[in-house]
Amino acid sequence: MPDFFADEIKKAIRDAIFHYLKEHGPEDPLVHELTGHAWHDSISLEIPPDTKLGDYAFPCFSLSKKLKKSPLQIAQELFNAIKKHGIITEVKVTGPYLNFFIDKSKLAELTLEEIHKQKDRYGMGSSKKERVMAEYFQANTHKAMHIGHIRNISLGESLARILAFSGFDVLRANYQGDIGPHVAKCLWGYLNLNGEGRLAKTEHKGVELGRIYTEANSQITGNEGLEAEIREMTKKLYDGDKSIIELWMKTREMCIKEFDSFYKEFNVQFDQLFFESEVEEKGRQMVKELEKMGISKEDQGAMIVDLNEYGLGIYLVLRSDGVALYSTKDLALAKLKFEKFKVDRSLYVVGREQELYFQQLFKTLELMGFDQAKKCFHLSYGLVMLPEGKMSSREGNVILYQDLRDRLYELARQEVMKRHEDWPEKKVQEVALKLTISALKFSMVLREPGKDIVFEWERSLDFEGETAAYVQYSYARICSIFKKHGKKAPSGAELSLLTDEHETALVKLLADFPKVIADSSSQYKPHLMARYAIDLAKRFNEFYQSCRILQEEDKLRDARLYLAEAAQHVLKTTMALLNVDALEEM
């Protein structure tokens, strides 16, 4: 709810305490506290667990200690001293709590008029004058995309959108490995597992290459002869050996093309694509610099940064044979981000297993004197598993994206077809695809990032429950009201009519939206936004269920239309921030 209400209540409480003190004890440190600058913070309000108890609550426990009286007594005495005024319509004492009821029509007016004024900009933060780069996805070419990548891109994109909405200047970055042992394995597979024939048969050549990689990898792993062969091929790749470079270029192109269509399907556009090869050389130079600065040193032939005094162990920055490591390249990339792209804040959406690694990276950057190092953040996320028990780990039984997507899509298509027999096939496919991709994104963002999740894919498309479809359906319902009504909500509606508990509950939730933006942005937690979207959809449906709109008499109808339109705006914004499609019919 808007701070305005809390402020008014706090003032009333302060006056009551003053009044109380005047009568009961002339000198008290409390007077000092309440006249100081921080008096505002010394009175803390809470939201009661049930709206029937009140809209705001003031617990009297802390005063109890200072005044040496029971909180129940204090609540009663404050109640006698408090003056109802302005937006406070009622005050009640419930045990040790002083509960306040606020003027609901005032709340509706303030909130809804703000939303109608701002429309899709409602909740948007003012410019932070700060540039943040979010690096995510980081899928390698020549490898299959699996369900973990989906969690990554869904989180990353949603985070980027939330940050941009809350006022940051956001750059989206993707950092991909297009060369290395994994490429060699894929190419070996291409040559030995009938790659040419298989690619000829499919549109999705990148996907097929990924499958070839997976098969090749399982054959090669543990086979010493083949592993030696791969090492040899990897070296040839790095050396630009003509015998293999042409195939590499050709297949690399296929993979990148496949990624492009995937980005399109997922509605993601990167501002900056980085490749490992770009930063390898710079990384090696940076390690030399580190040594000069006395930050790194040689150990067993390799270069390390000893971070033991920070409890971060040893950070290895260069291999003993002088070959660049992931860390070598990341150091250079970070510098590039800070200096060339003028980034003030840098986010990395990467799996949880690299937590220590990123702490080491950030600490090293800090030691090098980069101020931005303090504003680096590793958004780490857990594994995605299916109810069947398979995991998305690198070695384990991988769930390929394409397989899952196709399964989900088929399910969605059947459902849409069943409901709209009159729709042309093309429209069915279009809507089904949107539902599929939205369901995937939403399920991946709904959970707290750090935790492993079990992706209940069969449920993700349900139109009930905590799903994208439920949110989308609620939105479509609102759209359908206005379609039926034939025009938008009129301005100047009598919002004081909105006093039903369901109306108020919806208004309150709408009023909370700016805070949700602020929280999910400052804490890097997109799941707060997803949960809010569910809550809002639910709250709207409750309102819709118990309050008629179009059939009411004009004034009430207009007020409710006004409310519905506000819900529509906010719901649309939440979907945009989650990168979920807002469909007008489904």
Added chain:
RNA sequence: GCGUCUGUAGCUCAGCUUGGAUAGAGCAACAGCCUUCUACUCUUAGGAGAAGAGAGCUGUGGGUCGAGGGUUCAAAUCCCUUCAGACGCGCCA
């Protein structure tokens, strides 16, 4: 061995940063309701009636918040111990 994270209803998960009133959702189960969703009939229109489904809503049942201790007026939340699991701890990314 050390470090980080996780453990909440049968299942999937919020809540924990910043301690407060009977610990919340969703799914599944059961019992209902149903308007603006779907479809049928009637109506000049607005709309009305009966019905079904469901992608709506309500209610019911279901919990030692892993266990034990501590701090506090108050602990799912903070601290300690312990059990279980995941991940990490130098030449992978």
